[in-house]
Amino acid sequence: MRLNKKERQRLLKETILENPFVTDEELAEKFSVSIQTIRLDRLELNIPELRERIKNVAQKNFSEEVRSLPIEEVIGEIIDIELDEHAISLLDIKEEHVFKRNNIARGHHLFAQANSLAVAVINDELALTIKSNIQFIRQVKLGERVIAKAKVVEKEMEKGRTVVHVESFVNHELVFKGEFHMYRPKHKEGVQK
Amino acid sequence: MRLNKKERQRLLKETILENPFVTDEELAEKFSVSIQTIRLDRLELNIPELRERIKNVAQKNFSEEVRSLPIEEVIGEIIDIELDEHAISLLDIKEEHVFKRNNIARGHHLFAQANSLAVAVINDELALTIKSNIQFIRQVKLGERVIAKAKVVEKEMEKGRTVVHVESFVNHELVFKGEFHMYRPKHKEGVQK
DNA sequence: ACTACTATTAGTACCTAGTCATAAAATCAG
DNA sequence: CTGATTTTATGACTAGGTACTAATAGTAGT
The missing domain is CATH 1.10.10.10 (Winged helix-like DNA-binding domain superfamily/Winged helix DNA-binding domain)
Known part of the structure; x- marks a missing residue:
């Protein structure tokens, strides 16, 4: 033919x-x-x-010597944030994020984006993740742009714990979902930076 | 001369x-x-x-004939592996892994080590994570050496699903724990000449 | 000096997977 | 059917070799 x-x-x-x-x-x-x-x-x-x-x-x-990936690229770019409320970040999936074999993004990059967004949205000197449940809903391919949206859903300030939900999308399609239990060290009242 | x-x-x-x-x-x-x-x-x-x-x-x-996952794609160094059974990897926490503020390792690096170990231990062309529950039990600091141990606990080959448990230690102290639900795609015959 | 030996060089034919240029044939569109 | 486009054929040339034969250079032992 x-x-x-x-x-x-x-x-x-x-x-x-x-x-x-x-x-x-x-x-x-x-x-x-x-x-x-x-x-x-x-x-x-x-x-x-x-x-x-x-x-x-x-x-x-x-001539491949670019082994390490800069932190900025792992995390993605924060494009909107309201502390203790919500945040949005954006990550373009490039060569260094995917399995060479099939160009599917490695899970831990999606996790890294979501996790660091969860850290960032917490209005504190520093937040740490203690627990997390996550789901990889569909494969993300090379060249796709992942938009992660974080939402603070529970604030138990006394116990120093906060729960953040993160959902990541490619073209409005849900690709990743995670719940992050964050620990925030003792708050000092009225200290804003 | x-x-x-x-x-x-x-x-x-x-x-x-x-x-x-x-x-x-x-x-x-x-x-x-x-x-x-x-x-x-x-x-x-x-x-x-x-x-x-x-x-x-x-x-x-x-990579026309590389069997399973290329080792360099694994985060950390694999020091022992028995496919479909268990694996151990080692990650030294360096500057690039920690928050500058307090030298505590960012969660996603521990996740990345555990996740890629889970991928590597699966004896297949390529495994993907679908779901995961994880816990960060104690903070890991700059300079510490994290040893992750993966164990395949469930093999449901027909459904193409496998469960891997990973525990990470610093000096025999548990610092991270995770359960990874992995998907292993149906085998394709190599078509190459 | 002669011989034996290794090391080096030279030359030829052939190979693959192309390049470039020109010309002829086949196919398609109006 | 004509003209344009597309396809095929042909020949000359290239890089970077292989494989083989033959000649020469240099050195050592007798």
Whole structure:
């Protein structure tokens, strides 16, 4: 079954992205066209030849020294906050957050975003998490933007405990849900900073 | 300055290991010998040609044949693992893990260690966390070494679900406890050529 | 000095996975 | 059916090799 040019080029791009180790010959066979057609396609799409592609992959691998992730990126960016009430933060899922294999975000990044939002929303010098129940509702993929919303639901100031609910969304779709029991050290009255 | 064969071959091996992207021609120049000598050396030392070397580096990155989870993706260092049974990992709490204010470790790092250990202990292509209950039992401070122990407690293979318990210790003192409900996807046959 | 030996260099044919350029054939749209 | 687009064919050239044969250089032992 021969496809038209547009469709073929679309699939070509995909195929090569998925497996950069494929030769023009194999591609020609796959799409039932001549090698020359594949080469014209690559030319039009600016896809380099096999050896260049392999080299690129290798170089990326070889010069990979960016192992640690800065804290700012783990936590996400706080875009709205009202202390002791609610807060919203935003995290863009990038290469460093996902399993290489399938581009699904690793759970602990979603947890980190939610947990640090829960810490931030507490109006205190410092809050600590003591207990937490969480649920990963659907997988989050590379490139998606996760918006976490925290809400303080219980304030038991005397005991120094507070409960925060966090829900995280991708395009208004719930992807993560967590309940965080926070400990806040003894309050000093009227001290605001 | 020409070296003798032995010395040249020793350096050759080193040079290529350090920079696999070097051609025979460049090597010949570097050691002031002919290209043929370099090729004889590679033959004797069983060093493949440039393109093969590059391909190897690339493939390592692209992970065509890596069985389970690559170790570097685990937070902390795995020091013992028996798939589907138990695993132990170690995490030294450094500057980047703590609140600057009081040098207490941020909760999500303990979670990350435990969570990735739970993922790693599952003997499958890839496991995902669906649900988790956790408790932060005592604060962990800068400089402390956290040892996390994961134990697979329930295997319901048909449903693709597994429960893993993780307990983390500092000097035999329990600091963190968590229950992780993991999902293991249905196996797909490798389609690669 | 002659021989034996290793080390090095030279040269040729062939390979893969391409490149670039030109021309011809096939297919599709109006 | 014509003209434009798309596809295929062909030939010449490239990098970075392999595999093989043959010649030369250098050194050691007798």
